[in-house]
Amino acid sequence: MLHNRPVANTPWQQRIRRAEKLAAQYPFAVEILGFYQHVARFQEDVYGRIESGGAGVSPAVLQDSNASNPFARQLLANFPQFLAVVEKHGPERVAQVARELRSAPDGVWSELLDAVWFEVDEPCASPEEFLAFALLQPYAEFVRSHFQLQLEGYTQALCPLCNRKPAMGMLRQQGDGGRRSLVCGFCMMEWEFRRVVCPGCGEENHAKLPVYTAETIPHIRVECCDSCKTYIKSIDLTKNGLADPLVDELAAVPLSLWAQEHGYAKLQPNLLGM
Ligand SMILES: [Zn+2]
Ligand SMILES: [Zn+2]
Numbered sequence: 001m002l003h004n005r006p007v008a009n010t011p012w013q014q015r016i017r018r019a020e021k022l023a024a025q026y027p028f029a030v031e032i033l034g035f036y037q038h039v040a041r042f043q044e045d046v047y048g049r050i051e052s053g054g055a056g057v058s059p060a061v062l063q064d065s066n067a068s069n070p071f072a073r074q075l076l077a078n079f080p081q082f083l084a085v086v087e088k089h090g091p092e093r094v095a096q097v098a099r100e101l102r103s104a105p106d107g108v109w110s111e112l113l114d115a116v117w118f119e120v121d122e123p124c125a126s127p128e129e130f131l132a133f134a135l136l137q138p139y140a141e142f143v144r145s146h147f148q149l150q151l152e153g154y155t156q157a158l159c160p161l162c163n164r165k166p167a168m169g170m171l172r173q174q175g176d177g178g179r180r181s182l183v184c185g186f187c188m189m190e191w192e193f194r195r196v197v198c199p200g201c202g203e204e205n206h207a208k209l210p211v212y213t214a215e216t217i218p219h220i221r222v223e224c225c226d227s228c229k230t231y232i233k234s235i236d237l238t239k240n241g242l243a244d245p246l247v248d249e250l251a252a253v254p255l256s257l258w259a260q261e262h263g264y265a266k267l268q269p270n271l272l273g274m
Helices: 011-025 027-052 072-089 092-102 108-118 127-145 245-251 253-261
Strands: 168-174 177-183 190-192 211-213 220-224 230-236
Touching: 011 027, 011 245, 027 072, 027 127, 027 245, 027 253, 072 092, 072 108, 072 127, 092 108, 092 127, 108 127, 168 220, 168 245, 177 230, 211 253, 220 253, 230 245, 230 253
Parallel strands: 168 230
Antiparallel strands: 168 177, 177 190, 211 220, 220 230
16 A cells, blocks of 8 residues: 555544544434444545545635536545445434435536535535535545645635635633634634634624533533624633544534524534534
């Protein structure tokens, strides 16, 4: 094998191990993390295939809707296999959608993949779109991991690479407090963002930006905005340095339910559409 690095060091292996650990710790997350592990294993395969044929990729494929995706055909070829995984391991409602999508007429898949790849302003809404999103995500991550973007002075709330809204936040230790960054749920770009500003509407009034935590999972913060009524979950690495933004965010199901019950809508859904 050419890439002779330890398997456990791929981002997917790390996420799968983190999911196993959290599932053992949090009964409420067992189901979602079980499904996630199947999705992640498939994504890892997709990533490996992209990597072995990945010459000539440019960030433009994420930024320019006229740029053609050199892996479109390959991703399309992976779709039925992915749908089979979801049929087998997904929650009943999603499995049903995967079953129907598998027998969809010609052209439906490529239309769906194109829409999810290029329509960055509208977050995914239907289960079909989330399935396409999960299949495309390793490709976006591949593009991101192969290019160094100059982020100095970047202060916006949208992903500097693919222009999507952030799916989660992170707090990292800095001096006596924590420095906040935002993370894209598609290409997994992380960029710094001011701590007391709503990434949804720019609200800066501290009194309108309540933060909630729960004792059951104390390293996850629900950062709400009373102006635009959105929320984003942030992973506090100062409280748990082993946390993974994607997996820990998925696991914190009760916090999402709590936020929704209190009238907040999620700024951007996660990989599994929650
Ligand atoms: Zn992005
Ligand atoms: Zn807001």
